[in-house]
Each structure stands twice: as structure tokens, then as C-alpha cells.
Amino acid sequence: MTAKKRYGLLLCLLPFSSLFAGPVADSLSLRQAVDLALTHYPAVKAKQALVKAGQANITDVKHNWYPALRLHEQVDAGTDNSIYGSYFTMGMIPSTSGGIRADNNAALMSGNIAMASMQWEIYNFGAYGTQQAAARQDLHVNEADLNNTTNQLTVTVIRDYLELLRLNELRQIQSDNIRRNAEMTRAVTAIVLHGLKPGVDSAIAAAELSKARLGLLEVSNRYNQVRIELAAFTGLDTAQVLPVFGSGAALPQLLQPDSLRPADSHPLLEYYHALYQRQQAQEQVVRKQQLPKVNLMAAGWMRGSSGSFNDVYDKNLFSGLGYSRYNYLLGLGITWNVADLKHTRDRMAVQKQKSAAAAQELETSRTNLQSLYQQAQADILTAQAKLKELPLQLMAAQAAAKQKMALYKHGLTSIIEVTNALFVLNRAETDLVQAHDEAWKALFRAAYADNNLGQLISSL
Numbered sequence: 001m002t003a004k005k006r007y008g009l010l011l012c013l014l015p016f017s018s019l020f021a022g023p024v025a026d027s028l029s030l031r032q033a034v035d036l037a038l039t040h041y042p043a044v045k046a047k048q049a050l051v052k053a054g055q056a057n058i059t060d061v062k063h064n065w066y067p068a069l070r071l072h073e074q075v076d077a078g079t080d081n082s083i084y085g086s087y088f089t090m091g092m093i094p095s096t097s098g099g100i101r102a103d104n105n106a107a108l109m110s111g112n113i114a115m116a117s118m119q120w121e122i123y124n125f126g127a128y129g130t131q132q133a134a135a136r137q138d139l140h141v142n143e144a145d146l147n148n149t150t151n152q153l154t155v156t157v158i159r160d161y162l163e164l165l166r167l168n169e170l171r172q173i174q175s176d177n178i179r180r181n182a183e184m185t186r187a188v189t190a191i192v193l194h195g196l197k198p199g200v201d202s203a204i205a206a207a208e209l210s211k212a213r214l215g216l217l218e219v220s221n222r223y224n225q226v227r228i229e230l231a232a233f234t235g236l237d238t239a240q241v242l243p244v245f246g247s248g249a250a251l252p253q254l255l256q257p258d259s260l261r262p263a264d265s266h267p268l269l270e271y272y273h274a275l276y277q278r279q280q281a282q283e284q285v286v287r288k289q290q291l292p293k294v295n296l297m298a299a300g301w302m303r304g305s306s307g308s309f310n311d312v313y314d315k316n317l318f319s320g321l322g323y324s325r326y327n328y329l330l331g332l333g334i335t336w337n338v339a340d341l342k343h344t345r346d347r348m349a350v351q352k353q354k355s356a357a358a359a360q361e362l363e364t365s366r367t368n369l370q371s372l373y374q375q376a377q378a379d380i381l382t383a384q385a386k387l388k389e390l391p392l393q394l395m396a397a398q399a400a401a402k403q404k405m406a407l408y409k410h411g412l413t414s415i416i417e418v419t420n421a422l423f424v425l426n427r428a429e430t431d432l433v434q435a436h437d438e439a440w441k442a443l444f445r446a447a448y449a450d451n452n453l454g455q456l457i458s459s460l
Helices: 003-013 016-020 030-040 042-065 127-193 199-234 267-288 317-321 338-409 415-449 453-459
Strands: 068-078 109-123 293-305 325-335
Touching: 030 042, 030 127, 030 199, 030 453, 042 127, 068 317, 109 317, 127 199, 127 267, 127 338, 127 415, 127 453, 199 415, 267 338, 293 317, 338 415, 415 453
Parallel strands: none
Antiparallel strands: 068 109, 109 293, 293 325
């Protein structure tokens, strides 16, 4: 049997057709729930903000080639005593110009200096290009992460929505079970009061009624838990709405998977593929770090001093605040950290292993999706068989419950036989609801693995 025919047969057996009904008063369709969650949930907004941050980062990285232009002005006062010799300033030792004489001079001198300097890395053998490529891959990762997050959130909302449907059906079943047990209790009590049955029968009937009420409380508690979780996703007060129910509505044609191998367009695979590409982009960034860098340098500065060329210090320190000497300097330099070549190769080895790990994570995700799809197909086949058999079980259980109650009223069977029959009926109703739930979940798992969730939801 083809996948199309199999899905069509299964759909004809599923009663949750109200999943696809349009909105009514106090109702919440699956389409509405998914749309609200994607619009409201903060995790999606956080991922959207990260995408915008990635776009801004690309612009920032593109500007890495801008030159560094610094302006500086300072006013100084101090002594001026120097000797011949060279040294490394280490960024800490102040500079002293002139002042070479036989003895120290303790007289105070003032001065100022204004400077503009530029350093421009005009060529780095493709390093700028690899940085921009890495930034674009970072954005790709953020976009893929957003798509995967929305897809996973859709799956979560579908799961909770289907669980609400299941639990609401179970609540109805438990209510019917309470009604049946209440009717049995009234009938047993009347028979006991007439002395036709022992008093223990009424006690057993009362216990079964209490058990049915406890069952409803348990199901209702679980229903409220799922309802609250769905409210967190959608932002709705779900105490005021119910998942849509109905019967007899025509069910649409479902998706038709083309292959047992998930397409690479699946959001989960796109996310892990983006991670792999980012690691590869980082390899190129590290590789370019070992290459030389060509810098264009320029500087211009002006100086003033209260000292004159003949080693005369003006006692008026304000005389050193004007500019009296002007200079400029241009240069072209190439820098190559040869000693860093080995370290760069070490970093390359580390980065290659990260890329290999990302590739294996991608393959693991692909394998898991394929396994999930195959499991969903097997579950669909099982659901078909169950949905053919379970209605027969339910009809037999309903007939047995009626017969046992009639026999009891005529004194032909015991209370235990009646309670057993009611239990079997309750179990048959529950099994049918569970089978419907498993069938829908299998269909949605297949749609998720084959990246057809949106198509399936849109057709409902």
C-alpha cells in the first residue's frame, strides 16, 4: 500500500477532525496556537535579536580595514636632563629631548605637543576577506538557529495541543465512567435496601464510584498542567479556551513523503550544517593570521618649549605653550611574526578537529532524523491496525456492560462481574482515545522528520 493510500485510510479512521476546524467562541485551533507561540514566546524574540546582532557584526567586520587615526595633545612641565645612549621605552619611560650637558639642571621647563598619527593595515593577504566570511557564517548560524528554534517550538506546541485533546477526551470518558458508576450505585443500593443483595455490594459500588471520581481528578490535574504550559507558549489565558472538538468534518489529504532520508533543508540539519561551515570559516581566519601584514603609517606633530636652542630657560612657563616646531613622517612597513608560525599551525590543528566534530554532529542529526522518520512510519502502520480493531473492542465492551448490569438486576451475577465489565468498558474507551493520539503524533513526527510540518498544519 502506498504512503498516500495509507495516510488516507488512517485519516478516515481518526476522529480528531476538529483539529482542523475554524475558530469558534472560546476555541483555540492548532494553527492559532502555533502562530501565537511563534509571535509571543520570548525565546523566538531572543533568536531574532541575535540575527540582527549578526547583521550588525558583518558591518562592523567590514570596517576592520579602516585606518587607526589618533589625535593627541599634552602640556608638560619638568626638568630637561639627558645623556647619550639608547633604550627601550617599554611604554613607561618618558622622553627627554636635548638637555645634554655636563651637569644636571634643576630649572623647570614647560612645553606642549600636539600630534596626529595614522596606522593603516592596507594589505594582509586576504585576512580581511576571511574575517568577513566568518562573520557571514556567524549570521548564517544565527539565522539557522532561529529557524530551528521556531521549528522546535512548533513541535512543542503541537505536542501540548495534542495532549490537551487527549486529556479532554479522557476527562469526558472519566465523566461518563462516573455517571455509569453512579447509576450502578443507585441500582445496587435499591436492591440491597430490598434485601435482595448483601450490604457489601453497595459498599463495593460506592468504592468504584469514588475510584472513578479520583480518576477524573487525576486527569483534570494533568490537563491543567498542560494547559498552563501551553499558556506560557501562546500568551493566552487558556483557562478561557478549549482545543477545538467536533466530529464528521472532512479530513484533508496529508503529506506524501518522497524518501526515507530527510532533506538537507530540514531546520535542524541546516543549523548543524551552519555550525560546520562556521568552523571551516574559522580555519581560514586562523590560516591567514600567520601571513605578513603591510602597514601604511603617517604622523604629524607640533611642539612648543620654554627653553631656547642655546640652553636658556625662560622663567615664564607660559612661553612654552605655543607651537614653534613642526614635523611630519610617512612610512610603509611590513610585519611578519615568524616565531608565531608554529603556534598558528597548532591552532589550525585545533580548529580542524573542531570542524571534524561539527561534521560528526551534522551526521548524527541526519541519522537521528532518518531513524525518527522510520519509527513514525512503523507507528502509523501500528495505529492503522489498532484503529481497525479498537472499535470492535469498544462495541463488545459496551454490550458486555449492559448485559452484566441487566443480569445483576435480576440476581443472575455478582457485583464483581458488573464492576469488571464497567472497567473493561472504561479501558476500551481509553484505549481508543490513546490510539487516536498515537496516530496523530506519529503523523506529526513523520512530518517533522520530513520537514513538512508547515505544509501539514496549513492543510488542516
